[in-house]
Amino acid sequence: MRKVGTLIGCALILVWCLLPVVWIISLSFKSQTAITNGSPGFFPASGDSAGWQNYQDVLDNEQFRRAIFNSIGISLIATLLSVVIATLAAYAIARLEFQGKRFVLTTALAIAMFPVVSLVGPLFDMWRAFGLYDTWPGLIIPYMSFTLPLAIWTLSAFFREIPWEMEQAAQVDGATSWQAFRKVIVPLAAPGVFTAAILTFFFAWNDFVFGISLTSTERARPIPAALSFFVGSDPFNRPASLLAAGAVVSTIPIIIIVLIFQRKIVAGLTSGAVKG
Amino acid sequence: MTTTVVAPRTERQQKPEVSDRAKAETRLGQKLVAPAIVLMLVVTAFPMLRALYLSLFNYSLTAPEDREFVGLSNYATALTDPLFWKTTGVTVLYMLVTVGVELVIGFVFAMVMHRVIFARGVIRTSILIPYGIITVVSGFAWQFAFSFQNGFVNGWLPFLDTDFNWFGDTTPAVIAIMVSEIWKTTPFMSLLLLAGLAQVSEDMIEAAKVDGATWWQRLWKVVLPNMRAAIMVAVLFRALDAYRIFDNIFVMTAGAVNTESISFLTYRQTIEQFQLGIGSALSVLLFLSVLVIAWLIVKLFKVDLASARQEG
Amino acid sequence: MAAIEMKNIVKKYGDGFPAVNDVSIHVADGEFVILVGPSGCGKSTLLRMIVGLEDITEGEMIIGGKVVNDLAPRDRNLAMVFQNYALYPHLSVYENIAFPLRLAKVDDKTVDEKVREASKTLELDEHLERKPGNLSGGQRQRVAMGRAIVRDADAFLFDEPLSNLDAKLRGQMRSEIARLQKKLGITTVYVTHDQTEAMTLGDRVAVLKRGLLQQLATPRELYNNPGNLFVAGFIGSPPMNFLPATVEGTTVELPFGKVEIPADKAEKAAGKGLLIAGIRPEAFEDASVVDTSSSRTGSTFTATVDVVEWLGNEAYAYIPFEAPPEVREQLEQLERDLDGETLRTQLVIGLSGTTKIAEGDEAEIWVDTSKMHLFDPSTGENLTVDLDDAGEIPANAAKQPATA
Numbered sequence: 001m002r003k004v005g006t007l008i009g010c011a012l013i014l015v016w017c018l019l020p021v022v023w024i025i026s027l028s029f030k031s032q033t034a035i036t037n038g039s040p041g042f043f044p045a046s047g048d049s050a051g052w053q054n055y056q057d058v059l060d061n062e063q064f065r066r067a068i069f070n071s072i073g074i075s076l077i078a079t080l081l082s083v084v085i086a087t088l089a090a091y092a093i094a095r096l097e098f099q100g101k102r103f104v105l106t107t108a109l110a111i112a113m114f115p116v117v118s119l120v121g122p123l124f125d126m127w128r129a130f131g132l133y134d135t136w137p138g139l140i141i142p143y144m145s146f147t148l149p150l151a152i153w154t155l156s157a158f159f160r161e162i163p164w165e166m167e168q169a170a171q172v173d174g175a176t177s178w179q180a181f182r183k184v185i186v187p188l189a190a191p192g193v194f195t196a197a198i199l200t201f202f203f204a205w206n207d208f209v210f211g212i213s214l215t216s217t218e219r220a221r222p223i224p225a226a227l228s229f230f231v232g233s234d235p236f237n238r239p240a241s242l243l244a245a246g247a248v249v250s251t252i253p254i255i256i257i258v259l260i261f262q263r264k265i266v267a268g269l270t271s272g273a274v275k276g
Numbered sequence: 277m278t279t280t281v282v283a284p285r286t287e288r289q290q291k292p293e294v295s296d297r298a299k300a301e302t303r304l305g306q307k308l309v310a311p312a313i314v315l316m317l318v319v320t321a322f323p324m325l326r327a328l329y330l331s332l333f334n335y336s337l338t339a340p341e342d343r344e345f346v347g348l349s350n351y352a353t354a355l356t357d358p359l360f361w362k363t364t365g366v367t368v369l370y371m372l373v374t375v376g377v378e379l380v381i382g383f384v385f386a387m388v389m390h391r392v393i394f395a396r397g398v399i400r401t402s403i404l405i406p407y408g409i410i411t412v413v414s415g416f417a418w419q420f421a422f423s424f425q426n427g428f429v430n431g432w433l434p435f436l437d438t439d440f441n442w443f444g445d446t447t448p449a450v451i452a453i454m455v456s457e458i459w460k461t462t463p464f465m466s467l468l469l470l471a472g473l474a475q476v477s478e479d480m481i482e483a484a485k486v487d488g489a490t491w492w493q494r495l496w497k498v499v500l501p502n503m504r505a506a507i508m509v510a511v512l513f514r515a516l517d518a519y520r521i522f523d524n525i526f527v528m529t530a531g532a533v534n535t536e537s538i539s540f541l542t543y544r545q546t547i548e549q550f551q552l553g554i555g556s557a558l559s560v561l562l563f564l565s566v567l568v569i570a571w572l573i574v575k576l577f578k579v580d581l582a583s584a585r586q587e588g
Numbered sequence: 589m590a591a592i593e594m595k596n597i598v599k600k601y602g603d604g605f606p607a608v609n610d611v612s613i614h615v616a617d618g619e620f621v622i623l624v625g626p627s628g629c630g631k632s633t634l635l636r637m638i639v640g641l642e643d644i645t646e647g648e649m650i651i652g653g654k655v656v657n658d659l660a661p662r663d664r665n666l667a668m669v670f671q672n673y674a675l676y677p678h679l680s681v682y683e684n685i686a687f688p689l690r691l692a693k694v695d696d697k698t699v700d701e702k703v704r705e706a707s708k709t710l711e712l713d714e715h716l717e718r719k720p721g722n723l724s725g726g727q728r729q730r731v732a733m734g735r736a737i738v739r740d741a742d743a744f745l746f747d748e749p750l751s752n753l754d755a756k757l758r759g760q761m762r763s764e765i766a767r768l769q770k771k772l773g774i775t776t777v778y779v780t781h782d783q784t785e786a787m788t789l790g791d792r793v794a795v796l797k798r799g800l801l802q803q804l805a806t807p808r809e810l811y812n813n814p815g816n817l818f819v820a821g822f823i824g825s826p827p828m829n830f831l832p833a834t835v836e837g838t839t840v841e842l843p844f845g846k847v848e849i850p851a852d853k854a855e856k857a858a859g860k861g862l863l864i865a866g867i868r869p870e871a872f873e874d875a876s877v878v879d880t881s882s883s884r885t886g887s888t889f890t891a892t893v894d895v896v897e898w899l900g901n902e903a904y905a906y907i908p909f910e911a912p913p914e915v916r917e918q919l920e921q922l923e924r925d926l927d928g929e930t931l932r933t934q935l936v937i938g939l940s941g942t943t944k945i946a947e948g949d950e951a952e953i954w955v956d957t958s959k960m961h962l963f964d965p966s967t968g969e970n971l972t973v974d975l976d977d978a979g980e981i982p983a984n985a986a987k988q989p990a991t992a
Contacts, residue, residue: 092308097305115559117559119323187676206409258408259401262400
């Protein structure tokens with residue numbers, strides 16, 4: 001009885017999670033003529049299939065290629081910098097007693113719940129004044145700020161789990177504070193650093209509000225923004241299958257990351273958010 | 277280490293001695309957090325202050341030279357406009373429904389994941405896919421799914437005409453948006469709840485079994501009360517997130533047929549219509565309402581964030 | 589190798605409470621000294637001050653003739669074994685042991701030599717390539733010691749190293765540590781709360797209570813001549829019995845009757861009114877088993893036995909008694925100091941395994957009164973201590989911390 005319930009539950013989860021994914025893949029194989037004429041149904045009807053044509057078109061599109069490049073570059077740089085800065089801060093929070101610790105925690109918490117949209121107006125204005133509008137750094141900076149809270153939380157949870165003795169033992173063994181940090185603490189916190197990096201990357205890859213507000217051309221426009229601008233202004237009549245192909249392409253990096261690192265992501269999410 | 281418990285100081289009491297080590301520790305700690313603090317404040321506190329300042333002006337980017345100080349009248353305009361209240365209402369609706377539904381589905385998923393022994397990796401991988409997928413893509417997928425031209429939903433639901441237009445009226449459009457939002461964020465909720473579930477000890481559940489509790493009683497009297505902290509944290513996170521709903525609306529309806537949320541309204545004023553004055557006022561109001569919601573949840577459910585995520 | 593000299597060491601935390609209060613201990617070169625006491629007595633803090641993980645508020649720490657108060661741990665050249673071993677989980681056993689050498693940038697050949705030598709001593713040869721996570725408790729313990737011995741450190745420090753092992757392994761590791769220390773002849777300071785470890789391992793034992801040194805002496809001296817009630821109650825298992833007593837001449841009145849004590853002891857305790865008598869369980873015997881013609885001073889009394897535990901080679905009999913409020917209060921305080929829970933208003937008597945005494949019997953018990961100590965109930969001080977045979981008893985031992 002219990003087993004059957006669990007089995008049904010598993011099936012339910014799989015359907016729930018994968019149905020829309022299968023759907024968008026299926027859609028990406030429908031031909032554009034079929035879409036224009038209307039082609040309801042989950043799978044492409046016979047004769048409606050476009051083969052790899054939609055993918056070819058998407059990848060031939062200069063703007064889309066550029067957007068992928070932007071997204072990968074911006075997300076990777078933001079992730080790298082954010083994780084380094086968060087590691088330092090999280091170490092201090094988990095390990096040291098200092099004035100202003102509460103302030104850091106409060107700030108991080110406040111930013112984690114900050115309405116992003118309420119910032120884009122002033123940021124738009126500021127970035128234009130500083131010449132950061134429509135540039136990579138113009139997106140990297142806000143991505144870092146908004147991923148720092150999550151990264152700091154996740155990492156400080158990991159740091160807190162490393163026994164104090166470890167570091168003291170290293171000191172007694174003759175290590176300087178920096179050696180103790182680099183040779184003992186960082187290797188032990190590696191899984192945490194890793195989780196924080198993945199979560200940061202997801203955030204940057206997923207962001208839409210900054211992407212559409214702080215860019216105006218393909219110079220810095222990331223994938224989500226590019227997808228939404230793919231077809232002009234009328235949201236009700238889009239080249240759906242082409243868009244679907246673009247969506248699938250943009251999801252591939254995420255799927256790869258999830259496939260390789262699922263264990264670590266789950267561990268990071270659960271330890272970072274609830275316990276630590 | 278030096279846990280400095282500073283005793284309440286009085287005039288006569290000598291200052292607690294702060295050793296060199298403690299001083300060095302403070303200096304090092306502050307140095308290490310400085311970059312993070314600076315970054316977080318540059319992108320939030322500074323623009324927020326600027327928004328506060330700009331909200332006091334009648335200021336449009338299309339006519340910057342006409343900028344003029346108008347005091348609080350932007351706020352008056354926003355707060356007396358029915359549109360503001362309507363969007364706020366819709367936003368609250370999005371928040372309540374999505375969080376409510378996610379809590380139930382997320383809990384069921386968490387229970388299944390907690391129990392399942394075989395195919396753990398497959399389940400975990402598939403649950404992470406919606407979490408990782410771009411919200412915009414989710415919006416597209418569901419918009420096309422609900423589309424009467426190319427979607428499958430009308431065909432699968434027997435009580436609907438095949439040409440029913442989900443995006444032609446407020447109610448179905450709002451439902452479609454909620455479906456996309458719920459699909460994308462339930463995994464996050466269920467992972468948070470899974471962590472809470474893992475903290476409920478098996479012994480306790482077995483003790484309840486021996487005491488004669490039914491499955492339902494065990495759930496309500498043993499499991500849920502012991503997951504309180506996890507549930508509250510999940511609700512807080514997700515509610516604040518849901519209140520900021522933007523991406524799905526932008527992609528699926530672009531705010532048409534009264535599906536606009538408060539975030540979307542703010543965005544439209546500032547970025548699309550270049551009305552920085554009134555847009556900034558809306559930004560400030562949006563920020564304040566998020567604070568109110570956070571405060572309400574913390575007060576209402578007595579979420580002790582400090583204890584939920586704190587060192588002793 | 590070096591001697592460790594602690595001079596009037598004080599440790600105060602932010603709230604001004606002295607965790608360690610004016611402690612002076614001289615550890616001679618090559619000596620094995622134990623710091624022992626119940627939890628919160630400051631023993632670990634003191635050890636951490638030696639190694640430099642904790643600041644010294646006042647006093648001087650001198651290692652090998654050099655004041656080290658302001659030196660960082662890595663500049664003190666000491667080796668320490670932590671309570672949870674603090675093995676680095678990401679390094680193999682080999683690299684764990686080699687870690688201090690790597691930090692000191694020793695060349696690979698020397699590292700290999702030293703690690704192999706240490707692993708041979710500790711019988712870790714077949715585990716060198718494993719990760720600490722896959723080792724048993726005893727093996728981890730040995731790796732931690734390996735890390736300490738490769739260094740040629742000036743001294744070894746142990747912080748309750750056996751507390752995470754089960755009882756059987758603990759006994760085995762205890763003798764291993766003792767053997768290793770004798771072999772290397774290295775100055776060692778060892779912290780424990782277990783009086784058995786203290787008695788079996790140490791050349792000398794320092795008993796601490798709430799940051800104050802109570803007595804510093806050899807195990808034998810501590811056992812035979814405890815300086816005060818606390819030390820007397822802490823050392824020995826089963827613990828010493830404490831009974832209300834009044835002295836008149838050479839006669840002591842105990843709850844069970846009157847016994848005679850030697851004249852020199854009686855003299856020291858004369859005119860003090862109500863006292864607490866301390867008698868170890870093995871000072872008693874079943875009167876029917878004792879060779880009464882022996883020259884030992886002793887007395888007999890009769891009492892009703894409540895419970896008898898027979899262990900084969902020996903037996904313990906329990907006899908409840910009533911204590912007047914002053915004594916009772918002091919004993920309750922003592923129990924709190926010792927982290928104990930039971931109130932000792934029953935007498936524990938060690939009997940020979942051949943005894944026929946059974947539960948409920950009115951038994952005749954013999955007691956060796958030359959081994960009896962008499963304590964002042966108000967200060968806890970041992971009035972009958974033989975100062976020539978009691979090591980060092982600091983003058984401030986009985987002082988209560990002001991804020992306690």
